[in-house]
Amino acid sequence: MIRLIRAETSRLLARRITWGFPTALAALIAIGVVIAYIFTSNGDISLVNDFDGQGRSEIVGLLFPIMTFVLGASFIGADLKSGMLEHLLTWEPHRSRLLLARLIGGAIVVAGVVAVLYVLLTGALSGLAVLRDGAEGVDQDWWLDVLSGTGRACLVGVALFAMGVALATIMNSSVGAIVSFVIYSVVVEGVLVFLPEVWRWLPLVNAGSFGGASDVPMEPLEFFAEEAHHAYGWSGLIMAAYAIALVIPAMVVFTRRDIS
Amino acid sequence: MPNTTIVEVQNLRKEYKKLLSSNRIAAVDGLDLTIGQPGIVHGFLGPNGSGKTTTIRCLLGLVRPTTGNVRLFGADVQTSFHEVAPRVGALVENPKMFPKFSGRKNLDLLAQIGGLPATSVDRALTIVGLAGRQDDKFETYSLGMKQRLAIASALLKDPDLLILDEPANGLDPAGIAEMRVLIRGIADQGKAVLVSSHQLAEIEQVCDEVTIIDRGRLVQTGSTGAVRDSAGGAQVIVTIDDRYGAAEVLAAAGLQVHWGDQADEMIVEIDPSLTGEVTRVLAQSGRFVLGLRVERITLESAFLTLTGPTAGELT
Numbered sequence: 001m002i003r004l005i006r007a008e009t010s011r012l013l014a015r016r017i018t019w020g021f022p023t024a025l026a027a028l029i030a031i032g033v034v035i036a037y038i039f040t041s042n043g044d045i046s047l048v049n050d051f052d053g054q055g056r057s058e059i060v061g062l063l064f065p066i067m068t069f070v071l072g073a074s075f076i077g078a079d080l081k082s083g084m085l086e087h088l089l090t091w092e093p094h095r096s097r098l099l100l101a102r103l104i105g106g107a108i109v110v111a112g113v114v115a116v117l118y119v120l121l122t123g124a125l126s127g128l129a130v131l132r133d134g135a136e137g138v139d140q141d142w143w144l145d146v147l148s149g150t151g152r153a154c155l156v157g158v159a160l161f162a163m164g165v166a167l168a169t170i171m172n173s174s175v176g177a178i179v180s181f182v183i184y185s186v187v188v189e190g191v192l193v194f195l196p197e198v199w200r201w202l203p204l205v206n207a208g209s210f211g212g213a214s215d216v217p218m219e220p221l222e223f224f225a226e227e228a229h230h231a232y233g234w235s236g237l238i239m240a241a242y243a244i245a246l247v248i249p250a251m252v253v254f255t256r257r258d259i260s
Numbered sequence: 261m262p263n264t265t266i267v268e269v270q271n272l273r274k275e276y277k278k279l280l281s282s283n284r285i286a287a288v289d290g291l292d293l294t295i296g297q298p299g300i301v302h303g304f305l306g307p308n309g310s311g312k313t314t315t316i317r318c319l320l321g322l323v324r325p326t327t328g329n330v331r332l333f334g335a336d337v338q339t340s341f342h343e344v345a346p347r348v349g350a351l352v353e354n355p356k357m358f359p360k361f362s363g364r365k366n367l368d369l370l371a372q373i374g375g376l377p378a379t380s381v382d383r384a385l386t387i388v389g390l391a392g393r394q395d396d397k398f399e400t401y402s403l404g405m406k407q408r409l410a411i412a413s414a415l416l417k418d419p420d421l422l423i424l425d426e427p428a429n430g431l432d433p434a435g436i437a438e439m440r441v442l443i444r445g446i447a448d449q450g451k452a453v454l455v456s457s458h459q460l461a462e463i464e465q466v467c468d469e470v471t472i473i474d475r476g477r478l479v480q481t482g483s484t485g486a487v488r489d490s491a492g493g494a495q496v497i498v499t500i501d502d503r504y505g506a507a508e509v510l511a512a513a514g515l516q517v518h519w520g521d522q523a524d525e526m527i528v529e530i531d532p533s534l535t536g537e538v539t540r541v542l543a544q545s546g547r548f549v550l551g552l553r554v555e556r557i558t559l560e561s562a563f564l565t566l567t568g569p570t571a572g573e574l575t
Contacts, residue, residue: 002375007372007373010369014360014361015360038536078358082356082357083353084356084357084358086317086322086352087356087357087372089371090345090348093321093342094342171525206263258317258324259322259323260313260314260317260322
């Protein structure tokens with residue numbers, strides 16, 4: 001199993017998208033920081049604070065999940081496109097092991113990539129704040145926040161990676177999985193904003209809540225409101241439940257499907 | 261090696277559901293296939309779409325049979341393929357590797373999964389003659405090189421059973437000749453080789469046994485010589501101007517006729533000692549043969565005789 005995980009890890013690391021997508025995201029973050037630097041030249045650092053609060057939450061709760069979902073789904077798609085899956089199965093006939101190794105190996109890589117991006121993001125924002133306002137707030141609590149934020153961002157990334165792998169496996173198509181995810185993100189989660197009872201339980205809402213350490217509000221989109229429906233810790237569990245709920249049927253489908 | 265049958269397929273049937281239809285089609289229908297001895301090259305022959313690749317996928321546990329039993333080295337493939345997988349090397353259909361990886365890296369990856377040393381990769385690359393191009397990306401390889409790399413991947417495990425699906429695809433004549441030598445050499449080391457092909461002439465020289473299938477069903481199986489003999493052992497080739505009319509006359513006389521390679525040729529299934537009967541029947545209908553020769557039947561001719569439509573069906 002260890003050998004299989006190592007092989008899957010090295011395979012994911014060798015993919016261009018594994019580096020390309022995070023690099024593009026890092027460039028976006030850099031552009032955002034430069035804009036923030038320009039607009040805070042008058043000494044008003046509220047923009048940096050906004051970026052550090054809502055902006056960070058959206059990056060961790062939306063951009064990171066999109067990135068890791070696409071990485072997961074396309075990882076399966078690469079096998080389907082190259083036809084390598086049937087070849088791999090003549091080496092490792094236990095399909096559940098292969099899928100599990102793929103999830104674990106992918107989780108290791110994705111967690112690493114997300115951690116680096118999160119630290120870059122935090123470092124850039126903090127550097128900007130220090131540049132404009134001094135290093136007064138950088139204390140032990142701040143470092144603990146950075147640490148827990150990194151951990152949460154990694155968990156969100158891993159959960160969405162698993163969902164990407166699972167959905168592409170079930171649909172037998174990475175394109176199908178990614179298109180479904182985009183439609184779901186934009187249409188379904190967008191429309192369900194009008195149904196607060198349902199909205200609070202949606203995967204991306206809870207991913208954003210957990211990643212940004214902001215409790216899920218009573219009313220849609222009012223993050224950081226005083227009254228919360230459930231704490232962000234619960235959001236983490238809800239998100240994990242969604243990931244598991246997709247991985248289990250993916251495992252069943254994958255172990256029973258004809259590979260041809 | 262324990263004294264068990266290497267490949268044992270009994271009454272294999274695989275059905276697929278037609279898209280947007282409740283109908284099911286049988287890709288393989290009641291097939292039996294056996295390789296009993298090591299050191300044997302077993303040709304698995306049939307036209308495109310005859311069920312060869314589906315059968316091979318069933319052998320490798322990639323596809324579940326609808327009914328029937330598939331065993332490798334005595335192990336039921338559906339439940340215990342993992343027990344025998346280290347003894348089986350396979351190339352299924354087209355060569356499939358990660359396009360962005362080098363040939364070497366593709367093999368390294370498989371060796372890593374199989375817990376094999378790097379020397380096994382060196383050995384396999386040398387055997388297929390790709391050591392000099394091992395660091396080039398797979399996507400830059402020619403089809404023949406891709407095919408050779410895929411064969412190298414099947415050889416990595418130093419398997420007791422090598423399953424090659426259409427290994428001659430994309431190879432030039434020199435490559436095909438090399439592949440024949442390679443296959444024969446592997447069998448001579450005491451390994452069993454199951455090689456599927458629709459290019460019979462390419463593999464006839466190396467096969468000890470053959471199984472011919474058509475439309476998913478077994479047509480003939482046995483030693484290569486016995487299968488040739490079952491199709492007549494020899495064939496009578498008639499050259500004639502009006503081969504359509506001649507075929508009708510011969511068919512009416514109860515003879516089986518197939519088209520030959522040339523536009524004025526036809527192959528008549530008849531004992532070569534009775535060739536006079538052919539000229540007599542044709543002469544009685546006012547047709548005169550331009551040429552007539554007896555040839556020892558090739559596997560390809562046997563294959564066509566056993567699976568192909570007769571001239572009567574074609575006209």
